[in-house]
Amino acid sequence: MSWQTVIGLELHIQLHTRSKLFCGSPNAFGGAPNSRAGEVDSALPGTLPVINREAVGMAVQLGLALGAEINRTSVFVRKNYFYPDLPKNYQISQLQEPVFGAGTVEVPMPDGGTLSVRINHAHLEEDAGRLVHDVFAERSAVDLNRAGVPLIEVVSEPDMHSPEEAVAYARALHRIVRYLGICSGNLSRGELRCDANVSVRPDPEAPLGTRTELKNINSFRFIGRAIEIEAARQLRILKSGGEVAPQTLLFDPDRDIVQPMREKDTESDYRYFPDPDLLPVYVDDDWLEELRSGMPAPQDEVIRRYEEEFGLTDQVARQVAADVHSMDYFDRVRTLCGDAALAGNWMAGALTGALHRDGLELERCPMPAETLGELLRTLVQGGISSSAAKKIFESLWSEPGSVDERIDRLGLRALTDSDALKDAVEAVIAGNPGQVEQYRAGRTKVLGYLIGQVMQATGGTADAKTVNRLMRERLDQPGGDPQS
Amino acid sequence: MQLARSLRQGETTSEALTEAALTRARAAQDDLNAFVTLCPDEALAEARSVDAERAAGAALGPLAGVPMAHKDLFCTEGIRTTCGSRMLDNFIPPYDAHVVERVKAARMPVIGKLNMDEFAMGSSNENSYYGAVHNPWDLRCSPGGSSGGSAAAVAAGIVPGATGTDTGGSIRQPAALCNLLGIKPSYGRVSRYGMVAFASSLDQGGVLTRNAEDAAALLQVIAGHDARDATCINAPVPDYLAELRTPLEGVRIGLPDFGDGHAIAPAYRELLEACIEQLRSLGAETVSVQLPNADLGIAIYYVIAPAEASANLARYDGVHYGHRCENPADLQDLYRRSRSEGFGEEVRRRIMVGAHVLARGFYDAYYLQAQKCRRLVLRDYQSAFTRCDVILTPTVRAPAFRLGEKLTDDPTDLYLEDLYTVGANLAGLPGLSMPVGFVDGLPVGVQLIGRALEEGRILSLAHRYQQHTDWHLRTPPGFSGDGA
Numbered sequence: 001m002s003w004q005t006v007i008g009l010e011l012h013i014q015l016h017t018r019s020k021l022f023c024g025s026p027n028a029f030g031g032a033p034n035s036r037a038g039e040v041d042s043a044l045p046g047t048l049p050v051i052n053r054e055a056v057g058m059a060v061q062l063g064l065a066l067g068a069e070i071n072r073t074s075v076f077v078r079k080n081y082f083y084p085d086l087p088k089n090y091q092i093s094q095l096q097e098p099v100f101g102a103g104t105v106e107v108p109m110p111d112g113g114t115l116s117v118r119i120n121h122a123h124l125e126e127d128a129g130r131l132v133h134d135v136f137a138e139r140s141a142v143d144l145n146r147a148g149v150p151l152i153e154v155v156s157e158p159d160m161h162s163p164e165e166a167v168a169y170a171r172a173l174h175r176i177v178r179y180l181g182i183c184s185g186n187l188s189r190g191e192l193r194c195d196a197n198v199s200v201r202p203d204p205e206a207p208l209g210t211r212t213e214l215k216n217i218n219s220f221r222f223i224g225r226a227i228e229i230e231a232a233r234q235l236r237i238l239k240s241g242g243e244v245a246p247q248t249l250l251f252d253p254d255r256d257i258v259q260p261m262r263e264k265d266t267e268s269d270y271r272y273f274p275d276p277d278l279l280p281v282y283v284d285d286d287w288l289e290e291l292r293s294g295m296p297a298p299q300d301e302v303i304r305r306y307e308e309e310f311g312l313t314d315q316v317a318r319q320v321a322a323d324v325h326s327m328d329y330f331d332r333v334r335t336l337c338g339d340a341a342l343a344g345n346w347m348a349g350a351l352t353g354a355l356h357r358d359g360l361e362l363e364r365c366p367m368p369a370e371t372l373g374e375l376l377r378t379l380v381q382g383g384i385s386s387s388a389a390k391k392i393f394e395s396l397w398s399e400p401g402s403v404d405e406r407i408d409r410l411g412l413r414a415l416t417d418s419d420a421l422k423d424a425v426e427a428v429i430a431g432n433p434g435q436v437e438q439y440r441a442g443r444t445k446v447l448g449y450l451i452g453q454v455m456q457a458t459g460g461t462a463d464a465k466t467v468n469r470l471m472r473e474r475l476d477q478p479g480g481d482p483q484s
Numbered sequence: 485m486q487l488a489r490s491l492r493q494g495e496t497t498s499e500a501l502t503e504a505a506l507t508r509a510r511a512a513q514d515d516l517n518a519f520v521t522l523c524p525d526e527a528l529a530e531a532r533s534v535d536a537e538r539a540a541g542a543a544l545g546p547l548a549g550v551p552m553a554h555k556d557l558f559c560t561e562g563i564r565t566t567c568g569s570r571m572l573d574n575f576i577p578p579y580d581a582h583v584v585e586r587v588k589a590a591r592m593p594v595i596g597k598l599n600m601d602e603f604a605m606g607s608s609n610e611n612s613y614y615g616a617v618h619n620p621w622d623l624r625c626s627p628g629g630s631s632g633g634s635a636a637a638v639a640a641g642i643v644p645g646a647t648g649t650d651t652g653g654s655i656r657q658p659a660a661l662c663n664l665l666g667i668k669p670s671y672g673r674v675s676r677y678g679m680v681a682f683a684s685s686l687d688q689g690g691v692l693t694r695n696a697e698d699a700a701a702l703l704q705v706i707a708g709h710d711a712r713d714a715t716c717i718n719a720p721v722p723d724y725l726a727e728l729r730t731p732l733e734g735v736r737i738g739l740p741d742f743g744d745g746h747a748i749a750p751a752y753r754e755l756l757e758a759c760i761e762q763l764r765s766l767g768a769e770t771v772s773v774q775l776p777n778a779d780l781g782i783a784i785y786y787v788i789a790p791a792e793a794s795a796n797l798a799r800y801d802g803v804h805y806g807h808r809c810e811n812p813a814d815l816q817d818l819y820r821r822s823r824s825e826g827f828g829e830e831v832r833r834r835i836m837v838g839a840h841v842l843a844r845g846f847y848d849a850y851y852l853q854a855q856k857c858r859r860l861v862l863r864d865y866q867s868a869f870t871r872c873d874v875i876l877t878p879t880v881r882a883p884a885f886r887l888g889e890k891l892t893d894d895p896t897d898l899y900l901e902d903l904y905t906v907g908a909n910l911a912g913l914p915g916l917s918m919p920v921g922f923v924d925g926l927p928v929g930v931q932l933i934g935r936a937l938e939e940g941r942i943l944s945l946a947h948r949y950q951q952h953t954d955w956h957l958r959t960p961p962g963f964s965g966d967g968a
Binding site for chain 1: 557558559565567572575577578579581676677678679680681683684685711712713714715791792794795798799800801803804805815819839842843844847851
């Protein structure tokens with residue numbers, strides 16, 4: 001027998017909207033517990049949900065990117081179950097008329113091939129809050145900051161047959177939602193979470209085996225590992241003639257095992273019914289067109305254009321074209337400074353470094369594109385040196401302000417005034433007669449030393465190219481003593 | 485409006501009116517039990533501030549300074565809102581309902597919060613944690629429900645007007661039993677935001693007053709669009725007072741031909757006929773219309789309303805706010821005991837009925853079937869309104885009944901109180917009840933149902949009728965307050 005593992009994934013993707021799915025509370029990560037829980041998210045009596053059109057728009061854009069059937073009319077339902085992280089004790093979700101239906105994800109595989117994974121449908125729903133068990137002795141606390149954050153749940157067909165394929169699919173979808181700018185994609189913050197349905201059958205022609213569901217996996221590595229463990233477990237049972245029980249499991253990465261969820265967490269009858277507080281959402285032609293035209297060109301096209309048109313290296317181009325936010329930032333910086341390659345390099349270098357260091361995403365970047373553009377324009381025009389630009393960048397990063405003001409405050413304006421620079425060159429020549437002599441004797445390597453002396457004397461504000469030119473001119477002048 | 489005129493002409497002050505209303509409220513509390521909470525400080529402060537502004541010549545709205553009261557399911561910031569339930573006995577909302585905001589903006593001092601059937605479930609006001617309300621016309625009798633406190637307070641002359649809510653007849657039935665005009669506007673005419681939900685697709689806020697003119701003025705205050713309620717209609721609000729003057733000539737009044745199940749006592753029938761005759765003499769025409777599915781109304785209502793309620797009331801779980809049981813053993817115990825203790829018997833019954841009709845295996849037979857029948861009811865009205873402009877029916881089956889009389893083992897007897905009124909809720913149409921005389925010394929009413937958003941038309945009919953009759957001017961003996 002040629003056993004086959006069959007895997008379908010449900011990916012829960014937090015949409016990066018400004019506000020929550022059904023009210024105006026801000027949608028963001030972290031913050032003091034319940035600081036972003038308003039009267040609607042807290043389900044106070046009398047409060048009502050109102051759909052966030054931005055979230056619907058993002059969901060529709062994902063559907064368009066996956067070539068899916070967009071349901072022009074989608075309906076919200078109440079999914080009834082009691083849990084303290086769900087203050088209404090029902091979740092507003094979608095069932096029979098979700099935001100989009102069948103589509104496809106083309107998954108690039110490590111071997112260079114492509115795997116087509118069919119999408120069954122995707123539905124919009126609200127995220128729950130979270131329970132905190134370790135703050136108060138013998139009591140649990142509820143943090144509702146996450147309650148009501150929009151989620152799109154993308155449900156695939158069981159088209160994957162190995163942990164590697166499942167992980168590649170999850171990564172492909174992750175890349176798509178990041179690129180569209182609809183999800184920040186930070187798995188460790190739960191912005192993308194995965195449920196995996198796993199079954200095993202004796203051969204690819206056999207009917208599907210009984211499946212189990214692995215819940216709430218929050219890293220790509222764990223998706224692969226959890227499926228690997230579960231498939232092996234099922235295989236062992238089936239090979240020994242046993243039967244796989246349909247159950248819901250949790251992967252415990254610390255112990256590297258899967259184990260059944262507690263029974264009461266798997267209530268089965270959700271008593272779904274259409275939410276009478278919400279009207280069906282209708283996506284008309286105009287809105288659909290507006291959403292379509294607001295989507296970026298396919299990522300591969302953009303990367304190729306960046307390389308060919310702007311001379312970005314492949315690595316920089318990929319980084320800059322990671323998502324719409326980054327592309328937009330790049331466009332603004334490059335237009336302002338007039339040097340696309342420089343803009344790309346700075347984004348991929350200093351900017352990315354600083355964002356990583358502070359654990360920020362580009363959308364929350366403390367430095368506006370206009371500031372970086374202005375800084376780089378000054379650099380291109382020779383108003384500051386490269387090393388000065390780095391210092392000013394760091395300063396503006398930690399304390400936002402205007403580029404001009406900061407150059408002056410730090411005293412880093414380039415000495416383009418050639419009289420002042422000439423004086424500095426003269427002083428170095430006068431102070432280093434030995435090196436001057438060596439240079440003139442043909443040992444031109446000492447030029448670097450002499451230039452370095454000028455740079456040091458000017459505190460790094462001098463433009464190295466100009467110093468180089470002045471120094472050569474001066475040294476190459478016939479007729480010896482500088483002072484004469 | 486009479487009080488508003490006196491205020492404008494400087495014959496009295498808002499402070500005097502408000503003080504008098506509070507005095508009457510306190511004096512009548514033992515007899516009527518109409519109020520759950522009085523707010524003398526807030527009301528008098530607002531009254532004084534209106535008086536000061538009027539003295540300074542400020543432009544004020546037509547009802548500025550006229551005292552009123554809210555049914556205790558409209559959330560009032562800083563003032564507890566109990567919904568007639570032990571569950572919310574300690575609940576102080578941090579926000580105002582839209583209706584409350586509008587009344588504040590109209591500068592009407594709110595003297596208190598009115599008793600009601602728990603979560604608006606009931607037709608006798610006996611399902612209140614704060615005890616039954618008594619009918620000012622006969623203290624042994626029920627004022628009707630669920631807006632029984634509102635009806636009793638207005639009928640007793642404590643305030644000239646009050647808000648109420650109507651899910652199956654909860655404004656119109658008590659209005660009929662207390663000799664008042666009560667109007668339930670079209671579904672979506674008044675925002676439900678901040679109105680504690682019973683059955684979302686049926687609930688609608690409205691007003692109870694002595695006469696059509698007052699109702700028009702007060703409805704003007706609370707009607708209109710609110711973006712926080714997705715089901716609220718975004719259409720201009722007509723000038724209801726101006727529409728009162730619309731002539732009756734040519735208005736076609738539809739008289740439905742009900743079956744035997746709808747029989748009323750001969751004395752009530754005579755009053756109904758006299759009312760029709762009066763309207764004819766004022767120029768209206770009558771036509772007979774069919775509402776073939778009217779007999780289904782109660783059955784449909786008692787599936788849909790509990791279904792929606794079962795989810796709407798799930799949030800009262802002892803976790804986030806409201807009643808919490810002592811020393812819960814675990815989460816299930818916390819849920820079970822908090823809800824069993826916090827909710828009264830009728831509320832528990834309806835939650836169970838609602839959960840049942842939504843359960844897997846029963847949904848199609850009950851909930852889905854009820855929704856289909858609801859569309860038939862709507863179609864009946866639509867077809868009737870091609871032949872007439874207004875439909876006239878009895879409001880109730882009989883005048884006020886004795887308190888305790890219907891507290892039997894079979895709650896369905898009381899459910900029949902909604903027989904004539906549920907249709908307007910199921911179809912989302914505006915309906916009012918107006919006084920048309922007395923049976924055995926107790927008032928009864930006639931119901932006028934209009935096309936969607938034609939509140940002005942049914943109010944103008946009532947106004948014309950009241951200009952030629954004096955039923956609405958009669959006040960209960962012993963309650964001759966001047967809140968008119």
